Amino acid sequence: MTEKPEIWTIRKVLDWTRGYLAEKGVENARLETEWLLSAALGLDRVGLYVNFDKPLNPEELAACRGLVARRAKREPLQYILGxxxxxxxxxxxxxxxxxxxxxxxxxxxxxxxxxxxxxxxxxxxxxxxxxxxxxxxxxxxxxxxxxxxxxxxxxxxxxxxxxxxxxxxxxxxxxxxxxxxxxxxxxxxxxxxxxxxxxxxxxxxxxxxxxxxxxxxxxxxxxxxxxxxxxxxxxxxxxxxxxxxxxxxxxxxxxxxxxxxxxxxxxxxxxxxxxxxxxxxxxx
Ligand SMILES: C[S@@+](CC[C@H](N)C(=O)[O-])C[C@H]1O[C@@H](n2cnc3c(N)ncnc32)[C@H](O)[C@@H]1O
Structure with a gap:
């Protein structure tokens, strides 16, 4: 029997990232998570909420991971978003x-x-x-x-x-x-x-x-x-x-x-x- 691959929905990525960034000392981790994921997925913040249960494909997950990793190293949000x-x-x-x-x-x-x-x-x-x-x-x-x-x-x-x-x-x-x-x-x-x-x-x-x-x-x-x-x-x-x-x-x-x-x-x-x-x- 093969194991089912883990499904990462937008909601799950948001929840995980918020906790991860807070742990790394980022203030306003909740809001910053939303901005980062919006940028990675090409959605506005409302778009994130209306697509809460959408599973992300590997490319979308990689894009999120890239931006979140930069912010976790405390690179300013503004340099990441530009x-x-x-x-x-x-x-x-x-x-x-x-x-x-x-x-x-x-x-x-x-x-x-x-x-x-x-x-x-x-x-x-x-x-x-x-x-x-x-x-x-x-x-x-x-x-x-x-x-x-x-x-x-x-x-x-x-x-x-x-x-x-x-x-x-x-x-x-x-x-x-x-x-x-x-x-x-x-x-x-x-x-x-x-x-x-x-x-x-x-x-x-x-x-x-x-x-x-x-x-x-x-x-x-x-x-x-x-x-x-x-x-x-x-x-x-x-x-x-x-x-x-x-x-x-x-x-x-x-x-x-x-x-x-x-x-x-x-x-x-x-x-x-x-x-x-x-x-x-x-x-x-
Ligand atoms: C505190 S930042 C202000 C930047 C921008 N005006 C602002 O308010 O966000 C100071 C700026 O002065 C520049 N600077 C430092 N020494 C300078 C100098 N001797 N002559 C001209 N600009 C200088 C820096 O490169 C930097 O861009």
Whole structure:
């Protein structure tokens, strides 16, 4: 007598994967399982539920296994699925770029609120292009420029700008170096700001997969503010704004840098968790 082959229905794969990913330390294992299996099977999440009792064929099972194995090694879901939503737009993401965070939407909101008529905008450290593209979409008459040192990130930012029909001019280089005598009404930046010693304690998704050059802000995390804040006035038109994203506990020190550099109307803005996430100021 031959044994009956085991039948893996969608329900059974979902249940097994949810437990497996939770065991591997994945938060939100239930939701992530649904996204992974949806991607592997080419279904939306409702499609999974209405096909609960459908047995999977060997190819479908192999596709599920491949994606689940990657997530079990703590590769970020966004790199596996290839996209992340930001400001209502879908961005292609690869390991060349930091995955856009929802907290970063605060700098976009502040920029649009305080500088709605900016005609020339600069984003330093453009990464996936999320801030630059979101601003270009909301300020269609503005010239938006992005600077980035990573060639892989520049290529992806270009792809994301084209995907959304956003006019963003990209320069490869460090900070203000590629800009010559251009001047801006608004400069935004989400620079690397994690203190070097804290990198090892980050979640494996961040520590092992996201680009270190997007995270490491030097010994106290403030290296990039020390470079950007004093240099910015030379690249701002009169009345122009500088706004930077920052990490927990950095606002007071960065505000001090703004005041000492001569910025006025300085402000801090909080993320949805009440953490000071953005500092900004205007040049007189
Ligand atoms: C924290 S990530 C932000 C990416 C994107 N703007 C976002 O908000 O998701 C910082 C970015 O700055 C880039 N970067 C690091 N050093 C740089 C430098 N000296 N000049 C320009 N870009 C730099 C990194 O490659 C990375 O893409």
């Amino acid at each position: 996209t992340q939503e930001f400001c209502g737009l879908d961005f292609v993401v690869t390991p060349s770029v930091l995955i856009p965070r929802h907290d970063t939407e605060v700098i976009v909101e502040e920029a649009l609120r305080r500088a709605p008529h900016a005609a020339a905008v600069l984003d330093i450290g453009v990464g996936s292009g999320c801030i630059a593209v979101a601003l270009a979409k909301q300020l269609p008459h503005a010239q938006v420029v992005g600077v980035e040192q990573s060639p892989g990130a520049i290529a992806l930012a270009q792809r994301n700008a084209e995907r959304h029909g956003a006019r963003v001019t990209l320069f490869e280089g460090s900070l203000f170096e590629p800009l010559g005598d251009q001047r801006f009404d608004l400069i935004v930046s989400n620079p690397p700001y994690i203190p070097t010693a804290d990198l090892e304690a980050l979640q494996p998704e961040v520590r092992e997969y996201e680009p270190r050059a997007a995270l490491d802000g030097g010994s106290d995390g403030l290296d990039f503010y020390r470079l950007i804040v004093p240099a910015a006035p030379e690249y701002l038109n009169p009345g122009g704004w500088l706004m930077v994203e920052l990490g927990i506990g950095q606002a007071e020190t960065v505000l001090g840098m703004f005041s000492r550099t001569g910025f006025c109307d300085c402000f801090t803005a909080q993320d949805p968790n009440g953490i000071d996430r953005v500092v900004g100021g205007r040049i007189g």
